[in-house]
Amino acid sequence: xxxxxxxxxxxxxxxxxxxxxxxxxxxxxxxxxxxxxxxxxxxxxxxxxxxxxxxxxxxxxxxxxxxxxxxxxxxxxxxxxxxxxxxxxxxxxxxxxxxxxxxxxxxxxxxxxxxx
Amino acid sequence: xxxxxxxxxxxxxxxxxxxxxxxxxxxxxxxxxxxxxxxxxxxxxxxxxxxxxxxxxxxxxxxxxxxxxxxxxxxxxxxxxxxxxxxxxxxxxxxxxxxxxxxxxxxx
Numbered sequence: 304x305x306x307x308x309x310x311x312x313x314x315x316x317x318x319x320x321x322x323x324x325x326x327x328x329x330x331x332x333x334x335x336x337x338x339x340x341x342x343x344x345x346x347x348x349x350x351x352x353x354x355x356x357x358x359x360x361x362x363x364x365x366x367x368x369x370x371x372x373x374x375x376x377x378x379x380x381x382x383x384x385x386x387x388x389x390x391x392x393x394x395x396x397x398x399x400x401x402x403x404x405x406x407x408x409x410x411x412x413x414x415x416x417x418x419x
Numbered sequence: 420x421x422x423x424x425x426x427x428x429x430x431x432x433x434x435x436x437x438x439x440x441x442x443x444x445x446x447x448x449x450x451x452x453x454x455x456x457x458x459x460x461x462x463x464x465x466x467x468x469x470x471x472x473x474x475x476x477x478x479x480x481x482x483x484x485x486x487x488x489x490x491x492x493x494x495x496x497x498x499x500x501x502x503x504x505x506x507x508x509x510x511x512x513x514x515x516x517x518x519x520x521x522x523x524x525x526x527x
Contacts, residue, residue: 336514345423345505345517361514393462407452407464408515 305329309394309411316384316418324379324414326394333399335377336361336408337369339390346393352377353399384418391415421446421510425518432525438493440521442506449509451489453480456503456520465491465504496525 310325326335333354338346348361352371366388368380377396381388395408422445432438442451453466466473466480468489473480477496482489493500503522507515 343519345519346507347517348514351514391460395462407467409464410454410462413460413462 307394307396307409307411309392309414311414312412313415314417316381316416318385318418320384321380321382322384322416323381324392324394324416326377326379326396326411327375328377328396328409329375330396330409331374332396332409333374334397334406335371336395336397337367337377337379338393338395339363340393340413341390349379349392384416386418389416389418421448421508421513421516423506423508423516423518425504425506425521427521428519429522430524432496432523434497434525434527436496436525438496438500438523438525440491440504440506440523442489442491442508442518444487444489444508444516446510447484447487449511451480451482452507452515453489453491454505454507456505458502462505493523498525498527501525 307328336351337349340346347363349367350369352358355374358369370378392414394411397408398406424443426441450469454464456462468482477494479492501524503520505520506518509515
């Protein structure tokens with residue numbers, strides 16, 4: 304049982320390049336989330352998904368797209384990276400049924416992205 | 420919009436001390452979460468509570484719904500407790516809003 308895994312762990316991009324971050328969970332969780340963490344700020348929600356095939360915008364969605372084609376995977380895409388997207392990205396997952404955020408969230412190890 | 424404030428931002432303690440970290444939120448909530456972020460970056464959930472008090476080992480979390488306030492206590496602190504402690508809350512069927520974290524250093 305690997306929990307929540309993220310690929311890659313580190314990445315350096317040039318401005319304008321694109322990339323996809325992959326999150327996978329093996330706990331059969333319905334809800335999945337993408338957060339970014341920046342110095343001096345709390346975790347901020349980028350996008351989330353309440354089930355396979357559904358996604359929703361979080362607090363800071365601009366410049367990102369997501370897809371949830373399979374229940375166990377949640378992909379975060381940057382179509383044209385900008386230096387402002389330099390951050391540590393965390394994926395998380397949780398059970399549902401009581402409503403979003405009413406169950407503990409399980410976090411991946413994070414992806415450190417630098418955009419130059 | 421719910422706002423979550425933590426205090427203090429930084430805390431240094433001697434091994435064995437009793438530690439309290441505070442969290443205040445601005446609107447009524449469905450659940451209050453406490454998380455720990457290790458120096459290596461990994462984040463784990465410690466507690467989720469909507470009323471009263473929960474205890475796990477040397478960690479105790481309490482919440483006062485009327486005062487919109489929660490505390491995380493660590494008894495007999497140890498250097499391995501050094502981490503960033505994060506409070507998060509949600510109201511209704513909305514995603515979590517996170518505090519900025521409290522950085523704890525416990526010195527032997």
